[in-house]
Amino acid sequence: MTSSHLRPTPAADNQPTDFSSSPLLAKYPRHNMQDGAAIKVGVLGATGTVGQRFITLLANHPWFVLHALGASPRSAGKRYPVAVNWKQTSRLPAVAREMIVRECKPELFADCAVVFSGLDADVAGEIEAAFRAADLAVFSNAKNYRRDPLVPLIVPYVNPSHFSILRQQQLAHSPPLKKGFIITNANCSTTGCVIPLSALEKAFGPLESLLVTTMQAISGGGYPGVPSLDIMDNIVPFISGEEEKMEWEMLKILGGIVKNDDGARAFDMHARTPLRVSASCNRVPVIDGHTACISVRFSRRPPPSPQQVREALVGFTCDAQTLGCPSAPRHAISVHEEPDRPQPRLDRYYQDGAGVSVGRIRQCQVLDIKFVVLANNVSIGAATSSIINAELAVLKGVVGN
Ligand SMILES: NC(=O)C1=CN([C@@H]2O[C@H](COP(=O)(O)OP(=O)(O)OC[C@H]3O[C@@H](n4cnc5c(N)ncnc54)[C@H](OP(=O)(O)O)[C@@H]3O)[C@@H](O)[C@H]2O)C=CC1
Numbered sequence: 001m002t003s004s005h006l007r008p009t010p011a012a013d014n015q016p017t018d019f020s021s022s023p024l025l026a027k028y029p030r031h032n033m034q035d036g037a038a039i040k041v042g043v044l045g046a047t048g049t050v051g052q053r054f055i056t057l058l059a060n061h062p063w064f065v066l067h068a069l070g071a072s073p074r075s076a077g078k079r080y081p082v083a084v085n086w087k088q089t090s091r092l093p094a095v096a097r098e099m100i101v102r103e104c105k106p107e108l109f110a111d112c113a114v115v116f117s118g119l120d121a122d123v124a125g126e127i128e129a130a131f132r133a134a135d136l137a138v139f140s141n142a143k144n145y146r147r148d149p150l151v152p153l154i155v156p157y158v159n160p161s162h163f164s165i166l167r168q169q170q171l172a173h174s175p176p177l178k179k180g181f182i183i184t185n186a187n188c189s190t191t192g193c194v195i196p197l198s199a200l201e202k203a204f205g206p207l208e209s210l211l212v213t214t215m216q217a218i219s220g221g222g223y224p225g226v227p228s229l230d231i232m233d234n235i236v237p238f239i240s241g242e243e244e245k246m247e248w249e250m251l252k253i254l255g256g257i258v259k260n261d262d263g264a265r266a267f268d269m270h271a272r273t274p275l276r277v278s279a280s281c282n283r284v285p286v287i288d289g290h291t292a293c294i295s296v297r298f299s300r301r302p303p304p305s306p307q308q309v310r311e312a313l314v315g316f317t318c319d320a321q322t323l324g325c326p327s328a329p330r331h332a333i334s335v336h337e338e339p340d341r342p343q344p345r346l347d348r349y350y351q352d353g354a355g356v357s358v359g360r361i362r363q364c365q366v367l368d369i370k371f372v373v374l375a376n377n378v379s380i381g382a383a384t385s386s387i388i389n390a391e392l393a394v395l396k397g398v399v400g401n
């Protein structure tokens, strides 16, 4: 059997993105940007698992140029190759080889129009707030501000409409901000799931309930993560805080934004059509790539058939593609027909880790439909989402030189 989309041979792990083959770049070349100049970006937490992926993805970016790298005081002052324990299979990009790691202080990133954060959550709260207060645009992977009622939690293929809350965030700040804000992306397991779920809601109306069981890669916990003696030959059926994050974040992302009587915007948390979510999260001995088994029930009766679901997922397109984000993949969702796919080892680098892979779409005897989804936790689950969010921000005129 064949797959619904032609997929390239899986690239060697983590090769730098080749933007020259992006179909969108031809349509939206660099000179289409506001003033034609590359946009300076910084990376906080640049030495970590997510930070390294940022550097790999940004090294050849057509709009963004790496300008400043930050990490802990342990790393600050060192050349990046000395500070980092480089764990990517591609070589450390030339652009980062001579850079000196800075402390994560806003004044050291003042020239950056965009700051990506891959900071440890223990320190992200305070540091990201200080960067926002210095009127810098922060795109964060950390969990700290995801529940903030004025901070959008954006999965770029799903809810870029949530950018509309940003002005309110800036005005609520004391003093009000002109350019600074925080945008977060979601927990890596949440991200992989909401992409196909949003495609289903778009095609068939609201979901009523869903059950999700994850099998999450070791790299999700950062480096060095779970001790080898705990994870080899084993499954750990607990990831602290993960189930609660998935259950809550899905509602914020899949929900809309309402305008109150006073004109203020608020996230509706899917309240108009309540959605019940139950998540069970497991750590498995896979290096990269979070897999999730999902069963859903639709509000609308009768529910769609597996074939209708398959067609909706294959046909899914999103703003990040149509607007022309250079890092958006040709297909946000790849649908497999083979009975034993997706698999992390085979499918996690599909489209450089920017797409998600779905398979085993079938009837569920308890709810309506069940399927499997695989997402690269470090790419679309983290760095790639942040980068596409920043590309959307450029196209929406929210950031720029
Ligand atoms: N790994 C994944 O798949 C995903 C991770 N995330 C989130 O992204 C963030 C980064 O995760 P990950 O890369 O895995 O984590 P790592 O532990 O691999 O990296 C953490 C980074 O934070 C820096 N840091 C630690 N302490 C400080 C400090 N006091 N001041 C400034 N910088 C500091 C570290 O610098 P140094 O090297 O100098 O210590 C390092 O660069 C976390 O919030 C995580 O929850 C989100 C989605 C997926």
Ligand SMILES: N[C@@H](CC(=O)OP(=O)(O)O)C(=O)O
Binding pocket: 121, 141, 142, 143, 186, 187, 188, 189, 216, 217, 219, 220, 221, 239, 242, 245, 377
């Ligand atoms: N907790 C996730 C990764 C992560 O860091 O999540 P969050 O950004 O929601 O804290 C995992 O272990 O796979």
